[in-house]
Amino acid sequence: MSSTVSPLPDTPEEVASALREASYLADDSTALISFLAQRLGKPILVEGPAGVGKTELAKALARASGRELVRLQCYEGLDEAKALYEWNYRKQLLQIQATASSSPESQAAIEMGEIFTEDFLLERPLMKAIANPEPVVLLIDEIDKTDQEFEAMLLELLSDFQITIPEMGRIEATTHPIVVLTSNNSRELTEALKRRCLYLWLDYPSAEREIEIIRLHAPEIDQALAERLVEVVDMIRELDLKKPPSIAESIDWARTLILMGADDIDAKVFKESLSIIIKHRTDLDLVAERIGPRLGRSRDGDPGPSKNGN
């Protein structure tokens, strides 16, 4: 990966391959929308269940384009002071005290508002993304965790890429950042915000793609085991769980299996490593009850059609 910012790709396929190089396997629509976002200069709003690679997409975009990633993690009660900018009161105060003892001209300068300059500004992530001379990738993670007022504050930034500071005026972006917003859909976002974004719904990937992803992140795993693993994870996702296993957890599980030296997922291995993918008491019981027996049978009886098919 080069340290310089790479030029914008010309086709969705180029985006896809760039993302692949940054070890992110994008499906067609993801690549297309990433491409559109770059060309149109629009933010992407990514929604989907937890752990399907929403945040990872932003990181991969940053890696692929050689840009710096500026991340703003949202939480309840996040406000301007933590997201945009804050005045450095201490420094301002020191400045005032320092000049108070010196000449009257400089005192006049303070009254002219000289303590409200960029020198006294503490940049927070959004400001940093805007003011950066190099283009960046701005990740606003879990926007649904904030309240609606914060969304409203983002609107100026998202549509015009500018921030208005009352004491200083407008700060416009010198370069166009790629903005990625992620949401777990824990609440409905406002229409105003959605209107300014391209919408991407990320779901659990298809079996083939998940196998690819797992093999990309845990290269030591062999194809047959990966296929089996994805199949089991798929079965688990079909159950009505509190927290279905995410892709990240499939990868963790794959790594665990490698460490355990397992070459097939049978009832025993499954039971031992279950806690890697299931993180809820009641889910554990349900999965053990529903999936466990199925695995045992396929090992004791004939090897099971899944392996015949390979």
Add this chain to the structure above:
Amino acid sequence: MTEQVLAFCEDLRGEGVAIGTSEIQDAFSALEIVPWERQQDFKESLAATVAKSPKDREIFELVFERHFFRATESAALEYSEESEAARNTRMAEAQGDGPPPPMDMEALADAIREAIEAGDESAMNDLARLAIEAFGQQGESSGVVGVDLQRIRRGLGLTANEGDGQGESKEPLDRGQLARFERQLRRELQRGQIQRQGQLPPSRPLSELNRALPMRGAQDLAAVHKAVAQMKRRLATLGHDPRGAKRGRQVDVRRTMRSSLETGGIPLNLAYRPKRPRKPEIYVLCDVSTSVSSAATFFLSVLHALHDSFRKLRSFVFIERISEVTHVFEEERDFRIMSERITSEGGVADISGYTDYGRVWREFLEDVSDDLGPRSTVIVLGDARTNGRPPAEDLFAKVANRANRTFWLNPEPELYWNYGDSVMNAYIPYCDGAFECWQTEHLETFVDIVASGRPSLEKPRARASRHRY
């Protein structure tokens, strides 16, 4: 083509998808840099700019199929005529005009297998249509998408490699691929349904029916659960005071002084006393007699979804007698089990099993009247059908008097109030508001009002039926 896209957006708006002009502009600027002739890219670009929630996306898929079916590809056009012809022959057959040659199911199944294995999307799409036609010919169409889907799948002998090992003669198919084919089938079936019901305006089948509260006893609990989850999301940030409202805030001198130490004793930041939002105590009384039971459990579960935002929420169910079920909701988060437990443990039916409102008010007064105070809100959900028993509105008036606010939600449309044994008018004078509540929208408006303590101005339509006394 520009007009096509505009007409398409208009179609989507008709289905209840909110599309602004800016979104249409986005769609066009996206289409400028994406080759139009590639259907997948074209569709994804449109979807990304226009459909901005999973639900919108679902509608988008359906409308897209319907709209661009004829327009985008001549191949698709040809095909539609073909299937039109097939439909005509089917009609003719029904009228006894000699049967058309039956489709060779074996050959069809084999072709589908091949397509699935090859992962050829467009072939799968074509074959899905063929399969539906074939099964339509056999007169097996039930009109229910899920049922038809299963039937066709079984009929074609398509099974995934689930590992049952029942000695199938054919090689099992890959699950993912099969799922893709099923998706195609499902979409085709749904599209067929839309076309069949094409007479009524397309906005109705998609948006409004979904939102009506399920009222039948045999309703799909999962659907209810989904509605509740949606509402939970909507209400997740509700009830918080607006941040900008700084009026009337009190300066916390102690904390201001403390924080001024940071700035050398100059109080640059004023610290305010936090405003504690007023949290109402809510008493919910729910009629669970057979006529309203499903609406009742639905309603209770919504209020309990709000459990955290209310200081105190107590739920009662009643038919002839009254019984508190708050603990059931606290112990059980699973909606299914919850509603079972309420019906089995409530112990609210006495002899006749008919609602007795008079007795309910009396028992409610005996049980909790001491707790009712200026902070309490009483919500009654019931159809006010007394089965000819005295309504005892004087007792209800006492309840309403003690409580700060009293609301009545009636799961029947307003049209039916006061007909038959409904005595709604006897109670309305004592309520702060009486609402009809048979759509999720009604419920949302109502919850807005309760949670914020002021009427919401967003949905005048749903509030049209509101009474204030």
